[in-house]
Amino acid sequence: MSRGLILAIESSCDETAAAVVERGAHTLSSAVASQIAMHARYGGVVPELASREHLRAVVPVVRAALEQANLTLADLDAIAVTSGPGLAGALLVGITYAKALAFATGLPLIAVNHLEGHIHAVLLNERESQVPPPRRTRPGAPGSGVPGEAEPLDAQSLALVVSGGHTHLYLARPTNGTWHYQLVGRTLDDAAGEAYDKVAKLLGLGYPGGPWIDALAMHGNPRAVPFAFSQIKTKLHLAGKAPRTKAAKTAPIADLDPHFLFSFSGIKTAVLRYVELHDLRPEAEARREALFTGPDAPARPTVEQALAVCEPETLDLIASFQHAVVGDLLKKTFAAAEALGARRILVTGGVAANRALRSRFTAEAVRRSIDVAFPTLALSTDNAAMIAAAAWPRFLAGEFAGAELSADPSLALGR
Ligand code: KG4
Numbered sequence: 001m002s003r004g005l006i007l008a009i010e011s012s013c014d015e016t017a018a019a020v021v022e023r024g025a026h027t028l029s030s031a032v033a034s035q036i037a038m039h040a041r042y043g044g045v046v047p048e049l050a051s052r053e054h055l056r057a058v059v060p061v062v063r064a065a066l067e068q069a070n071l072t073l074a075d076l077d078a079i080a081v082t083s084g085p086g087l088a089g090a091l092l093v094g095i096t097y098a099k100a101l102a103f104a105t106g107l108p109l110i111a112v113n114h115l116e117g118h119i120h121a122v123l124l125n126e127r128e129s130q131v132p133p134p135r136r137t138r139p140g141a142p143g144s145g146v147p148g149e150a151e152p153l154d155a156q157s158l159a160l161v162v163s164g165g166h167t168h169l170y171l172a173r174p175t176n177g178t179w180h181y182q183l184v185g186r187t188l189d190d191a192a193g194e195a196y197d198k199v200a201k202l203l204g205l206g207y208p209g210g211p212w213i214d215a216l217a218m219h220g221n222p223r224a225v226p227f228a229f230s231q232i233k234t235k236l237h238l239a240g241k242a243p244r245t246k247a248a249k250t251a252p253i254a255d256l257d258p259h260f261l262f263s264f265s266g267i268k269t270a271v272l273r274y275v276e277l278h279d280l281r282p283e284a285e286a287r288r289e290a291l292f293t294g295p296d297a298p299a300r301p302t303v304e305q306a307l308a309v310c311e312p313e314t315l316d317l318i319a320s321f322q323h324a325v326v327g328d329l330l331k332k333t334f335a336a337a338e339a340l341g342a343r344r345i346l347v348t349g350g351v352a353a354n355r356a357l358r359s360r361f362t363a364e365a366v367r368r369s370i371d372v373a374f375p376t377l378a379l380s381t382d383n384a385a386m387i388a389a390a391a392w393p394r395f396l397a398g399e400f401a402g403a404e405l406s407a408d409p410s411l412a413l414g415r
């Protein structure tokens, strides 16, 4: 009898990940090999190096996922893989290996959109807390329909996918076990995580910048610098211009409500102007660069070491930047939930790990009597358990990929 075991592989950016998830609801293993330390030296992801590292890591990471789950390939029911969006060369490594595994084992191959994976990270957490341990789950053959207990109870959610490559708002709803996504908002330029990374870089902090800004912001005054997000001008986009982003292609911007559009490129420039105007740069920034990227930089600087090279004005600037970004995400996400009648908000992606974001979204949800859910910290950033979880409804529906499956760097989710 099938156990509904899916092995998933994720290699869209700078993490090589593999996981085995049972019936989309129970994580048996989740292995992640991060390339962060290597890219940190260059202050960002270098695509060619990413592909090379994925090539090195994919076989041991898949082996680790099977070993952790105490399984062999013969125990599996399907292989799932991220097919986009992401870096073309990086995606191809995972896809090629997944295809080879599927071919060698005769197992079906399931293509998963990375953004759908991030949404299912939250749903996987919910299923893990709802579903009884696997030995006691109701057995069922593939195609027998999604078991009621494995589906979240709520019918419609607004999902904010907020990461280094994406800032997208989707209305997500299941119909007979199949999830449907409608794009309702997105960034016109930089993703929120990209803004975190760029601001951290210009201040001389380490890569990725999000976790550093998260940790340091607690020591500054979030109201010291009143950064404002101006009203988004949609005229250019209405005239047919494409958004300036590397992320997934989406429906025409003109089809989206301008109230739910984001723009994070301006705040980076505003931070830079502030630094120049207030002469925050020279000596402290050099000390930060020495701590994070200098020849004698420690492998893992501590928050205390970082605090020691941040003067109070810089901490205030960091706290104010974060306050503005989280405030903008919060305002537009809750406005969209209200306008669209969503009873629940899911926040997912690397930036969903942010502590200020979590506490402000939680407080606002309480104030508005609406549910908000986040993945665990490990499931917030890139991983393969979320890909296996997103693959489960497709497995049940028999939606399998053919041998022609290829990487789609700008794969869109929903319409
Ligand atoms: O989801 P993810 O691992 O990869 C992408 O699909 O992009 O997200 C990585 C992004 C980076 O921009 C990183 O700076 C940001 O998530 N990030 C954070 C935090 N942890 C990671 N941003 C703010 N606060 C955090 N704690």
Ligand code: ZN
Pocket (backbone or CB within 6 Å): 114, 118, 163, 349, 350, 381, 382
């Ligand atoms: Zn991601």
